[in-house]
Amino acid sequence: MSLGTLVLAVLILSAAAFVAGRRLALARAGGDPRRLHSLPGHYGQHAALLTAVPALALLVLWLAVQPLVVEQRVASLLPATDDATTASLAMAEVRRISVGLDRLAVAEDLSDRDLAALTPEGLAPRLRAVGAAVADVTPETLNAARTHRALQASFGLWMSVLVLGASLGGLAAALLRTTPDFRARNVSERFIMWLLIAASLVAVATTVGIVLSLVFETMHFFRLYPAQDFFFSLTWNPQFRGGSDLSIWPLLWGTIYISIIALVVAVPIGLLTAIYLSEYAGPRTRGWAKPAIEILAGIPTIVYGLFALITVGPALRDWFAQPLGLGSSSSSVMTAGLVMGIMLIPFISSLSDDIINAVPQSLRDGSYGLGATQSETVKQVILPAALPGIVGAILLGASRAIGETMIVVLGAGAAAKLSMNPFEAMTTVTVKIVSQLTGDTEFASPETLVAFALGLTLFVITLVLNVLALYIVRKYREQYE
Template identity: 60%
Template sequence: MSLIWILTLILAFAAVGYFAGKARALASSGGKIRDLHSLPSYYGANVALSSLVPSLAVLAVWLLVQPILLESLVVKLIPDNAIAEGSTRDLVMSDVHRVADGLDMAVSNGLLTLEESEEMRAESTDVRKQLGDLGIALGAKVGPEVLAAAQEYRIMRKTGSLWMMMIVLALALVGAFYSYSRTHKDFRARNVVERVILALLIGAALIAILTTLGIVFSMLFETRSFFSQFPAADFFFGTVWSPDFRGDSELGLLPLLWGTLFISMVALLVAVPIGLFAAIYLSEYAGPKMRAVAKLMIEILAGIPTIVYGLFALITVGPMLRDHFAQPLGLGESGSSVMTAGLVMGVMLIPFVSSLSDDIINAVPQAMRDGSLGLGATHSETIRQVVVPAALPGIVGAILLAASRAIGETMIVVLGAGAAAAQMHSGLGALVNPFEAMTTITVKIVSQLTGDTDFAAPETLVAFALGLTLFCITLGLNIIALVIVRKYREQYE
């Protein structure tokens, strides 16, 4: 039974339990709602939650744990002689997964029976060709060990899914029946439901916190492995970025850090003035109709995917800057440059600055404006000397949040500025030339983790060190922004 059917049955049990709980509560009070401790809906919600919460919790844990457990069991079935030279156990396990999925697809499409898939032998069947006809690409010929591991993996997965279905549905039924049997007019259903909802809210907050901690610790462990193979001083203070999987790598952070900061600075120089002036106009000058139209257009701008911005930079902005500015001024010959990526990224960031600043300016008390106007100041003087200074902490927070977004951008940089790291030894003029091609930390994280990579090599592990560095930078900016915004809110709320 598929996961969708399991969820459908759980929801059906909960729905039936909801109406049954309400009916039982009303029956116990003779149909008099005033004799019930709680509203009838609370009794129904109690039965529904008793069915939903335990079953869905076990289902979520099972779906997380089962793949890890099966992986650890199946990997032991692969002997060392089944791992070819130049391959790894992880790559062999990838083939095991693909073979298992291919066999499942062949059975579901009617190309193989269940018995044929379980009795298939690599010695008599070209498994790679047969699965290739189904669109399952395998890196090498399927050996008997891989096929046997895949067949065992399918059996374990099927058995685990069967047990999961029975246990989860049994929990849903038992939970609903137990809660239904306790339902009567004196039962404090409201108190129980509110405690369960509170526990769910706390659980949601804990999931967010634990997810953040999991991300940080995963990067920390891999970064520790990287620094055990590569000197930390060479990484943090190195001026050359030249990864080489043959073992002669220079993995200096400074070229990538400079490219990241340079492109982000250009983007903010575009986004901050335009976004701030747009926010002042919308909040202080625009009429209701104009404000509605302009806000809608800005929100549309915020909804454009970054890959579309990247294509705009590649085919429009880059060639235009090259033909009309870089080449006539002798500053560059390529359309891929810091200016290209910065301008397009700045356009992307305008809604961030504008929307946040607009909300913050509107939050300034009207009494401050009235007081300034009453003392004889003009409208523009009131904005310059009262409204903007009062909203300045919040505006700074919006700018810092936009800066965090700029630092983490990837697609616009790849298509607009290229993938070449800054040449730190090429002189100050080249480093500050906005028409030179540079790249950022995020781009190199992607490039180091794509293609044929060895996760034990420092050239791959450096991606985690770069990610941790980027995380620390953006975390610091977000903390500063939150502190500033909190100080603003304490002043005016």
């Protein structure tokens, strides 16, 4: 049974459990809902939850453990090696051959006996013909792939049996507990509360997982490359044959430089746009202006990158860089910063507009009552009251600017350097993270693992910005509340 079919079967059983639990509760109460402790729907809800949740939890646990058990058994059939990278590549090849055998069985209508009779000779082209990206098939990998396929099928059968059994067991237990005196409402609401708590912990667990993965791989990187060279050198020159210079400062400087230009463009325009739309524009003007501005947020970043490469970059080169003798390249910090600032305008303006509109009208009326003009009210009352939210909007724009990749690739180039000239090509941390993790490179090399150190450094910088913004927000919030 496929995974989708199994989940669908559990959900169907859960729906049937709801109906059965509700009807059974009414039947045992003699058809009078007043004799029940809870509403009939609560009994059905309890039965549905007890039918679905334990079974789905078992399914998730099984799917997490099964690959580990299968690969541990299959690994014993492969030639022993002390190199973790080689073992990982061999296991990946076994998985590809196993998938290829499944596809071959379907394409050529082969039985399990036919698959068992296959020999390694000439098998690779047949597997590639059905879409399996295998390099070569040896007797060891073919034997391991057959074992992998057999274990997958066996474990899949047991998974279906146990999950359906857990679902039916939960249904039976729920129906046995369905009596007029059973506190179904309390149990189901407590059940839902724990489900909500578990759902809320998903974000926390995801954050912890991301941080731990970055930390462990960064520790591995610093065991291969000196930390003092990473933090105190000023040269970025990765050489995958050895002798690399992997300093973060040229990348960090490019990230900060481009982000500052983007915010210099986006913050004033976005904030002034928000003030106009919320305080000065009429309903008709606001009705078409706000959606028109927010269209910018829906444009893919690759389109902004092409705009920077084809239009903005050549224009800046021809009108400013070459006449002033500052450069002759269309890829520059200024190009990426300007286009990124345009991209950030709707984020800052839309959020700031909503925040300004949330300022109580009583503050405006009090200011007007004291004789203040509209501009004085905006400057001395509305903006200070909305400042915490505006700081959050600017922080969101800064985070988006720091994490942007495609605009930088097409607009600023890929040169890692320390320069104050805004018309020179530079790059950012995120661009180098992508470039170091792509291509045919050994994952365990410092030139690849440096991407995790770059990611962790960027995470720490963003965290510091968040803490600083939170401090500013709390300071002004205490002043105006």
